[in-house]
Amino acid sequence: MTHRLRGPVRIVGTGLLGTSIGLGLAARGVEVQLADASPTAMRLAADYGAGRLAEPGDAPELIVVAVPPDVTAQVVAQELAAFPDAVVTDVASVKAVPLAQLRELGADISRYLGSHPMAGRERSGALAGSGDLFVGRPWVIAGHDEISYERGSLVDDLILDLGAVPIESTPDEHDRSVAIISHLPQLVSSLMAARLADAPDEALRLAGGGVRDVTRIAASDPALWIQILGANAPAVVDQLRALQGDLATLVDALDRLDASGSRKAVADALRAGNDGVARLPGKHGTHTRFTRVQVRVDDRPGQLARLLVDIGDAGVNLEDVRMDHAEGAQFGVAEITVLPEAVRHLHDALEALGWQVVA
Amino acid sequence: MTHRLRGPVRIVGTGLLGTSIGLGLAARGVEVQLADASPTAMRLAADYGAGRLAEPGDAPELIVVAVPPDVTAQVVAQELAAFPDAVVTDVASVKAVPLAQLRELGADISRYLGSHPMAGRERSGALAGSGDLFVGRPWVIAGHDEISYERGSLVDDLILDLGAVPIESTPDEHDRSVAIISHLPQLVSSLMAARLADAPDEALRLAGGGVRDVTRIAASDPALWIQILGANAPAVVDQLRALQGDLATLVDALDRLDASGSRKAVADALRAGNDGVARLPGKHGTHTRFTRVQVRVDDRPGQLARLLVDIGDAGVNLEDVRMDHAEGAQFGVAEITVLPEAVRHLHDALEALGWQVVA
Structure with missing residues (x-):
C-alpha cells in the first residue's frame, strides 16, 4: 500500500x-x-x-x-x-x-x-x-x-x-463543536436511559425502536467519559444550561397546557427538533432526504442477505439498512433506506419476489 | 389465511x-x-x-x-x-x-x-x-x-x-408506561435535536453515529405529538421533572468538577444510564447482550448483500445490521450484531474472504 x-x-x-x-x-x-x-x-x-x-x-x-x-x-x-x-x-x-x-x-x-x-x-x-x-x-x-x-x-x-x-x-472551535455534537448527545442519552433504570417492567415491555435509538450510546464507558467531560466541562455546561432552559419551557407548557400559548410552546419545541435533525449531514455530506421501505424478514440465517441480494438484483442502491425485532415475534422488519425515486420500483420488484413490504 | x-x-x-x-x-x-x-x-x-x-x-x-x-x-x-x-x-x-x-x-x-x-x-x-x-x-x-x-x-x-x-x-399503567418508554424519549430526542438547529456548521460536520441515533425520532410530526402529549400531560410532566432533577445534579457537578463528590456524581449519572439501557428487552424479549463487528463496505450496489451472504455462508446468524457512512468517504461501515461466541469465527471467515473487519 x-x-x-x-x-x-x-x-x-x-x-x-x-x-x-x-x-x-x-x-x-x-x-x-x-x-x-x-x-x-x-x-x-x-x-x-x-x-x-x-x-x-x-x-x-x-x-x-x-x-x-x-x-x-x-x-x-x-x-x-x-x-x-x-x-x-x-x-x-x-x-x-x-x-x-x-x-x-x-x-x-x-x-x-x-x-x-x-x-x-x-x-x-x-x-x-x-x-x-x-x-x-x-x-x-x-x-x-x-x-x-x-x-x-x-x-x-x-x-x-x-x-x-x-x-x-481550531482548539476552541473543536471543543465547542464536540460539546454539541458528541458530549451533549452522550449525556442526553445517559439521562434518558437513567430514567429506565428503575422504570417498571411493564414499561420496558413496550420498548420500540425509538427508545432504543435514543439510549444506545448510554452503554458507553463511564470511566472514559468522565475524563472527556472533565476536560471540556465549561463548553458542556453551556450546552446543558441551554438544554435546561428549553426543558423548563417545555415542562411549564405541558404542566398548564390549557393556558394561552402553551400548546404553541410544545409544538415549537417539537418543530425545533425537526429543524435540528434535518441539519445532520447525510451520506457523503449531502442533506438529501431518503425514503425508508420496511420489509418483513423471517428469523432464519441468510434471509436478510437474500433480501439484499434481491434489492441489488433490482438495481437499487441501498443508502442504509437496519433490522428491528419486536419482543416475542419470530421475525423482524428490515428498514431499507433508498432514494425516493427508487421506492415504487423496489416495492414492485420485492413483492413480485414474494417479500412482504410492510410499509 | x-x-x-x-x-x-x-x-x-x-x-x-x-x-x-x-x-x-x-x-x-x-x-x-x-x-x-x-x-x-x-x-x-x-x-x-x-x-x-x-x-x-x-x-x-x-x-x-x-x-x-x-x-x-x-x-x-x-x-x-x-x-x-x-x-x-x-x-x-x-x-x-x-x-x-x-x-x-x-x-x-x-x-x-x-x-x-x-x-x-x-x-x-x-x-x-x-x-x-x-x-x-x-x-x-x-x-x-x-x-x-x-x-x-x-x-x-x-x-x-x-x-x-x-x-x-390497565389504562393508568399504560399511560405511565408510554410516558417513560415513548413520550419521554420523543421529547428528549426533540430537545437534543433542537440544540442542533442553530449549532455552527463546523459542529454538524463532526456528526457521528451517536448523535444520529439520539435524534432520529426528532423528525416526528409535531401535530401528532402535540395531541399525544396533551392527553398524557401529567404522566409526561412527572417524567420530565425527574429528568430535570437528574439534569440539575449533573450540571452542578460538571460546573464545579473539582468540588468533593462532583466527579462521582457525573460517573453515577453515566452508570445509571448503563443500568437503564441494559434493561431494554433484546431480541425475542431476552436481555442477552450481543457483540458488534464492523466491516468496511465499498459504496457499490450489492456490496452489503455480498457481505451478508458471506456471513450466512459462514453459518452465523445476524441479530442486527446497520450501515454508517462518514461524511466525505466513498464507502461505509456495516455494523453487524452477533452472539459473542460467533465473533472470532466470523472475523476469521470474513478476513479469509477479503473483507476488512474494522473492529
Whole structure:
C-alpha cells in the first residue's frame, strides 16, 4: 500500500488509539516506533504488529501522543524537548486545555499541532486496536498560528494514510463543536436511559425502536467519559444550561397546557427538533432526504442477505439498512433506506419476489 | 389465511391506523365495514382495499374506533349506543382519559375495552396504510373490571389476527408506561435535536453515529405529538421533572468538577444510564447482550448483500445490521450484531474472504 508519510513515526501511548494508529501505519509500510510508560502495554502492541519498540537514537519525523487527556500536555512537552526535529500531534478528545497547558509549560508549539480522530469503541486497550479504526471517520486538526504549513502537513499525511477525513478547525472551535455534537448527545442519552433504570417492567415491555435509538450510546464507558467531560466541562455546561432552559419551557407548557400559548410552546419545541435533525449531514455530506421501505424478514440465517441480494438484483442502491425485532415475534422488519425515486420500483420488484413490504 | 374473528368488524376512522387495520383484516378474509366523518377519506380507504363502506343494517361484532385522541371517547360512546350488541375498542395512544370520559358520559363500558398498538409511521392518512403495520409489534390492552372475559377476548382476536403481540395492562399503567418508554424519549430526542438547529456548521460536520441515533425520532410530526402529549400531560410532566432533577445534579457537578463528590456524581449519572439501557428487552424479549463487528463496505450496489451472504455462508446468524457512512468517504461501515461466541469465527471467515473487519 502507498503512503504519504516518509520518515518514521513514534507513537507514545499504546492503548486503543495508539495501537490502532500503529497498526494502520505499519500495514501501509510506515516505520513505527512504540513507547509507553508501561513496558507490558508497549510489548503487547509490538507483538500485535503495531510497530517496533522505541530505541535510543530513534529520530522520528512525526510523534503521535495517545495518552489520557489529563496527561497529554505534559507528555507532548516531554516529546517536543526530547526530539527537537520532530513534529508532535496528540489525539486527545479535547484540544484547548492541552494547548494552553503547553504554552504555560513554555513548550515549542511551533512543532505541535493537536488533532482528534472522531473514532472510538466501547472497549479499550491494545487488543481492541484495529488498523482500520479511522477509515472514513472525520479527524479534526486543531490549528493554531504558531506552526508552519509545512510542518502541519505531516499531520494531514498521518490522517490520510490512516484513511480518515481531515477536518480543519481550531482548539476552541473543536471543543465547542464536540460539546454539541458528541458530549451533549452522550449525556442526553445517559439521562434518558437513567430514567429506565428503575422504570417498571411493564414499561420496558413496550420498548420500540425509538427508545432504543435514543439510549444506545448510554452503554458507553463511564470511566472514559468522565475524563472527556472533565476536560471540556465549561463548553458542556453551556450546552446543558441551554438544554435546561428549553426543558423548563417545555415542562411549564405541558404542566398548564390549557393556558394561552402553551400548546404553541410544545409544538415549537417539537418543530425545533425537526429543524435540528434535518441539519445532520447525510451520506457523503449531502442533506438529501431518503425514503425508508420496511420489509418483513423471517428469523432464519441468510434471509436478510437474500433480501439484499434481491434489492441489488433490482438495481437499487441501498443508502442504509437496519433490522428491528419486536419482543416475542419470530421475525423482524428490515428498514431499507433508498432514494425516493427508487421506492415504487423496489416495492414492485420485492413483492413480485414474494417479500412482504410492510410499509 | 386463517383468522380468529368470526363476525364483521366495523372500523370508524380511516386514517393510517384504521386503514391499516382494515387492510390487515380484509387480507385475512374478515368482513370489514368502513365509516368515517369524511366520505372522501372513507371511499379512499375502501378503494385501497381496507373493506366496504358501512351500510344501514350492519351488525358488527367488533368496532374499532381509530379517531384522534381528543374525540375518541365521544365516538366510542356513539358507537356503543348505536350498536348495542357490539364490543368496541379504540386505538388511541392514551388510555385513562378516554375511559374516564366514557364513565362521565354514562356509556356502557361493559362492552368497551381500549387498546393501543405500538406502531406508527412518520406519514399519516389512508395512503400510508399497510395491512402489516402491526406485525410483530406490541399492542397494549388497557383492561378494566367492567367488561367480561368473553367480550374482551374479541380484542385479543383482533390483535392476533393482525400479527401483533397482545400485552395486558390497565389504562393508568399504560399511560405511565408510554410516558417513560415513548413520550419521554420523543421529547428528549426533540430537545437534543433542537440544540442542533442553530449549532455552527463546523459542529454538524463532526456528526457521528451517536448523535444520529439520539435524534432520529426528532423528525416526528409535531401535530401528532402535540395531541399525544396533551392527553398524557401529567404522566409526561412527572417524567420530565425527574429528568430535570437528574439534569440539575449533573450540571452542578460538571460546573464545579473539582468540588468533593462532583466527579462521582457525573460517573453515577453515566452508570445509571448503563443500568437503564441494559434493561431494554433484546431480541425475542431476552436481555442477552450481543457483540458488534464492523466491516468496511465499498459504496457499490450489492456490496452489503455480498457481505451478508458471506456471513450466512459462514453459518452465523445476524441479530442486527446497520450501515454508517462518514461524511466525505466513498464507502461505509456495516455494523453487524452477533452472539459473542460467533465473533472470532466470523472475523476469521470474513478476513479469509477479503473483507476488512474494522473492529
